[in-house]
Amino acid sequence: MEIDPVQFVDLIAVLAVIQFLSFSVLTGAARRSSGLKAPAITGHPLLSVTGLTE
Template sequence: MPYLELIAMLAISQYLFFGAMTGKARRKSGLAAPAISGSVEFEKMYRVQMNTLEMLVAFLPALFVAGQHQNPEWVAAIGCVYLLGRFIYWRAYISNPSSRTLGFMLTLIPIVVLAALAIFSVVNALFN
């Protein structure tokens, strides 16, 4: 089953959703492009979108490399934690940015685990 591909496409879809929410926040605030400051509500949604993009850069390669060398179902399960963490981060950041820690950790820890699995697996494959 293409679990990894599904998780990757859900992560991309999540990012696009956050982008749409950022556009909605911009329209609602009346903040004209290219400004990114001047509306607290827009700025919070913009930061969720940008932080998600920053995390995707590490998440997607770690997901695919780990999935090539480890059980793809387990790797996909770790990816599900990432997706859940992003939604928790979004809801927390919008309501109170200082409460974003749980969502951030549920995003960061899966990335670190996947990256460690990927590095370990690739190094192991090089020497075996």
């Protein structure tokens, strides 16, 4: 059984989308817990510590 190299590209693409979605969820959770509205990029110190706004 031979593995097509394109399958590796597909796997990396799927993993990148999963990573993007998980980072979006984590950012939303941090913003919700700090009370910071979505367009703001400065505010609560928690977001600076977690590195979500840098």
